[in-house]
Amino acid sequence: MRADATEGSEDPDAPAPGRAWRILLVGAGALGSSIALGLAAMPAVKLAVFDVDLRRSRELAQRAGAAAPDVLDNALQEADLVIEAASQEALRQLAPRVLGRGRPLIALSSGALVDDAFLADVARLASERGGRLYVPSGAIGALDAIRAAMEAGLDEVTLVTAKPPAGFGLSDVREPRVLYDGPAREAVKLYPKNVNVAAALSLAGIGFDRTRVRIVADPALTANTHTIEARGAFGALTFRVENRPSPDNPASSHLASLAALALVRRLLAPVTVGT
Numbered sequence: 001m002r003a004d005a006t007e008g009s010e011d012p013d014a015p016a017p018g019r020a021w022r023i024l025l026v027g028a029g030a031l032g033s034s035i036a037l038g039l040a041a042m043p044a045v046k047l048a049v050f051d052v053d054l055r056r057s058r059e060l061a062q063r064a065g066a067a068a069p070d071v072l073d074n075a076l077q078e079a080d081l082v083i084e085a086a087s088q089e090a091l092r093q094l095a096p097r098v099l100g101r102g103r104p105l106i107a108l109s110s111g112a113l114v115d116d117a118f119l120a121d122v123a124r125l126a127s128e129r130g131g132r133l134y135v136p137s138g139a140i141g142a143l144d145a146i147r148a149a150m151e152a153g154l155d156e157v158t159l160v161t162a163k164p165p166a167g168f169g170l171s172d173v174r175e176p177r178v179l180y181d182g183p184a185r186e187a188v189k190l191y192p193k194n195v196n197v198a199a200a201l202s203l204a205g206i207g208f209d210r211t212r213v214r215i216v217a218d219p220a221l222t223a224n225t226h227t228i229e230a231r232g233a234f235g236a237l238t239f240r241v242e243n244r245p246s247p248d249n250p251a252s253s254h255l256a257s258l259a260a261l262a263l264v265r266r267l268l269a270p271v272t273v274g275t
Contacts (some may be wrong), residue, residue: 020046021268024079026072026094027051027086028060030246031108034257035085040064044268050075051086079103081267083260088112088192095122099131104267106134108260110199111188114208136263139253140197140226142239143204144275150205154232157205159184159198162216162225173217180215187213196256197226205230224253 021044025036028051039047047066051057054070061068069075076082082098083106084091091112098105099122113119113135126133137143146157165173168191180187184198185208195213202211223242230237243253266272 020044021264022046022048022078022080023083023264024048024050024069024075024081025066025083025085026090027084027108028053028057029086031257032085033060033063034246034254035083035260036060036064036066038257038261039264040066042264042268045264048075048079073097076101076103081106081264083264084108085260092118095133096125099125099133100129102129102131104132104134106136106260106263108136108138108196108256109192110135110138110196110203111192113199113203114185114188134263134267135200135203136256136259138197138200138259139224139241139243139256140201140228140239141241142228142230142237143200145237145239146201146205146228146230148275149230149232149234149237152233154206154230156212156232157201157210157228157230158212158214159201160214160216160225160227160229161195161197162218162221162227164221164224165217165219167224168217170217173219176216176218176220178214178216180213182213184208184211184213187215191215201228 023039023045025032025047028049036047036049039045047064049057049061049064049066049068050072058068076097081104084094085108088109088111091107091109095105122133165171168179180190184202187195187198195215198213202208205211223244225242228239243255246254
């Protein structure tokens with residue numbers, strides 16, 4: 001199933017002009033912390049932070065000048081927009097509660113959408129209740145081009161993700177090692193903390209089964225590298241991005257949190273650019 005609300009769609013439930021967006025961030029780990037501090041700098045945002053570890057969410061909220069609600073349901077009731085930055089399991093639990101209220105949800109743990117039944121339920125619930133699920137581009141780019149190319153048809157899409165061994169929790173790698181080479185569906189299951197990019201690419205393009213992913217641990221690298229190659233009726237595309245690891249989490253690229261912030265700005269902006 002192809003997801004058409006991956007990035008850049010307009011939110012029909014945006015607050016009235018002049019009122020700050022009440023954004024609830026779920027997840028106060030390294031990724032959530034980067035997002036929270038970025039949101040705190042946006043004057044049009046009123047931020048709240050929730051984590052199952054209330055101590056951690058309170059500490060982050062204090063750093064970001066945000067609220068730290070103790071009860072998730074109350075916070076969901078008040079939010080104009082919810083951002084999930086916790087885990088695939090958190091997204092599975094959160095999506096029905098947010099979309100069931102007809103509210104928009106930004107999902108960073110997009111690997112959970114590899115479950116076809118879950119993706120279908122999410123899409124149905126959003127359609128019925130008027131919510132919207134957004135999947136940021138994360139640590140990659142070129143999704144605008146992939147989505148545009150899909151209008152004429154894509155024949156093949158390949159993603160090569162190469163990272164320093166520490167990004168995979170490895171320390172004894174002396175030369176490039178291919179950890180996986182195959183369909184994106186299995187890659188997302190085997191490396192859920194490292195390849196949400198594969199999920200976003202699959203959703204924007206030809207799906208989890210036809211998108212090929214190769215994952216490489218390379219000790220020569222100092223940056224997380226993603227290379228996308230696509231061919232179809234439009235022609236051919238090659239896109240490469242070299243990301244610095246997140247300052248707080250070597251398994252994640254810094255661009256992942258920046259992509260979430262850019263999506264929020266896009267939803268807030270009166271003019272948007274890109275497909």
